[in-house]
Amino acid sequence: MAFDRLLSPLRFGALELPNRVLMAPLTRARCRDQIPGAMQREYYAQRAGAGMIISEATNISESARGYVFTPSMFTDEQEAGWKGVVDAVHEAGGRMALQLWHVGRVGHEMVHPDGRKPVAPSAIRGEGAQSYVQFEDGSEGLQDSATPRALETKEIPEVIEEYRQAAQRAKRAGFDMVEVHAANAYLLQQFMATGSNKRTDAYGGSIENRARLPLEVVDAVVEVMGADRVGIRMSPFIEIFGLTDDEPKAMAFYMAEQLDKRGLAYLHINEPDWAGGDIKLTDEFRQAMRERFASGALIFCGHYTAERTEALIEKGLGDGAAFGRPYIANPDLVERFRVGAELNEPDAATYYGGDEKGYTDYPTLSEQASA
Numbered sequence: 001m002a003f004d005r006l007l008s009p010l011r012f013g014a015l016e017l018p019n020r021v022l023m024a025p026l027t028r029a030r031c032r033d034q035i036p037g038a039m040q041r042e043y044y045a046q047r048a049g050a051g052m053i054i055s056e057a058t059n060i061s062e063s064a065r066g067y068v069f070t071p072s073m074f075t076d077e078q079e080a081g082w083k084g085v086v087d088a089v090h091e092a093g094g095r096m097a098l099q100l101w102h103v104g105r106v107g108h109e110m111v112h113p114d115g116r117k118p119v120a121p122s123a124i125r126g127e128g129a130q131s132y133v134q135f136e137d138g139s140e141g142l143q144d145s146a147t148p149r150a151l152e153t154k155e156i157p158e159v160i161e162e163y164r165q166a167a168q169r170a171k172r173a174g175f176d177m178v179e180v181h182a183a184n185a186y187l188l189q190q191f192m193a194t195g196s197n198k199r200t201d202a203y204g205g206s207i208e209n210r211a212r213l214p215l216e217v218v219d220a221v222v223e224v225m226g227a228d229r230v231g232i233r234m235s236p237f238i239e240i241f242g243l244t245d246d247e248p249k250a251m252a253f254y255m256a257e258q259l260d261k262r263g264l265a266y267l268h269i270n271e272p273d274w275a276g277g278d279i280k281l282t283d284e285f286r287q288a289m290r291e292r293f294a295s296g297a298l299i300f301c302g303h304y305t306a307e308r309t310e311a312l313i314e315k316g317l318g319d320g321a322a323f324g325r326p327y328i329a330n331p332d333l334v335e336r337f338r339v340g341a342e343l344n345e346p347d348a349a350t351y352y353g354g355d356e357k358g359y360t361d362y363p364t365l366s367e368q369a370s371a
Contacts, residue, residue, distance in 0.1 A: 003306050003337055005313040010051060010320060012297050013228035013265020015095060015176060017051035020313065020320030021334050023327045024301050025054045025099045025179070025233070027070060029132065029352040030359060034059070034072040035081040041088040042360045046331035048094025054179055054268075054322065057101035060166040063119060064187075065111050066103030067132040068140065069353060073098065073166045083173040090174065097177035097231065098170040100163055100221070104187030105148035105196070106241050107131055119155075120148035121190050121197040121204065127242030129185075132352075140353070145241070153201045156213060163217045167224040178225050180218055183235035183270045185243035188214040192251050195244030207247060207254050215258055222262060231266040231296075232259060237281075238272065249285070256292035267293045268322060271302035286317040306337045332364040341365055
């Protein structure tokens with residue numbers, strides 16, 4: 001199969017992408033000091049053939065962290081580390097977005113140097129949520145996430161400012177775009193969902209109020225980057241880390257309409273198959289989102305193949321797909337799609353943490369041919 005649509009150019013906000021194969025954000029937990037280094041430069045540059053690389057989720061502040069060894073973007077050293085990564089991707093001919101992340105209640109005091117509690121829209125623990133922590137004896141492991149404290153109304157502008165400053169650092173570092181992470185049961189989706197948001201102020205209650213913080217964050221990032229260099233990731237219907245929502249479809253439609261008015265570059269919808277059930281969106285839902293978000297590109301992610309994405313584009317229901325696990329094991333994924341080559345299988349034991357093994361050592365087609 002030629003995949004003529006998947007491998008065709010795509011207008012993506014301010015950019016023209018050479019293909020519609022995006023690299024999905026993938027937490028790999030290999031930044032032991034929160035600063036990307038040589039391994040990250042090599043890892044991302046290897047995958048520069050993607051139409052767009054979306055970085056692994058990146059903490060906007062110390063209190064935004066929920067896992068040790070994930071990268072951040074709130075110090076000069078972190079900014080310099082990310083600049084090295086972006087420069088390497090650009091030198092390899094690629095394009096890259098930084099995904100901005102706040103875990104909200106999916107956190108623990110042990111991750112924070114000052115022992116502060118995680119924050120959330122309401123003081124409701126995420127059942128089943130776990131944080132990856134480092135214990136006093138130096139060992140590492142999972143710890144049930146703590147019960148958070150509710151953000152006070154007066155604190156919310158501070159959180160928005162953290163997003164703004166992270167976007168400013170991303171711009172200085174040379175990122176082509178910024179993606180706001182409002183998916184996977186983290187802070188911004190916690191505000192959108194009825195089960196985790198029981199607030200009675202301007203940020204709780206109605207759909208408009210529950211969407212207020214995500215949209216204010218988007219507006220702050222747009223002020224820095226420009227709307228044509230901003231995207232957002234959402235995951236309607238997901239139920240992980242104890243997240244529940246009585247109005248997921250209505251919220252998704254409202255957000256799509258509001259994002260369309262802002263002229264964002266793209267809307268990235270995640271439908272993960274690892275989230276306790278196979279979340280496959282209907283074509284009717286896709287069409288409704290397409291109608292409500294018509295100004296930018298519509299990207300889907302989750303158990304996608306080249307064939308499935310080609311059909312999605314042909315139907316007019318999406319503009320491309322982001323690939324996660326296939327990109328872990330296939331740095332030359334676009335070329336493999338182009339020539340119809342077999343894909344390497346990823347090693348799940350090396351997804352998180354560790355060194356170059358399972359990170360930068362997957363062979364390309366040319367390396368396999370010469371072996």
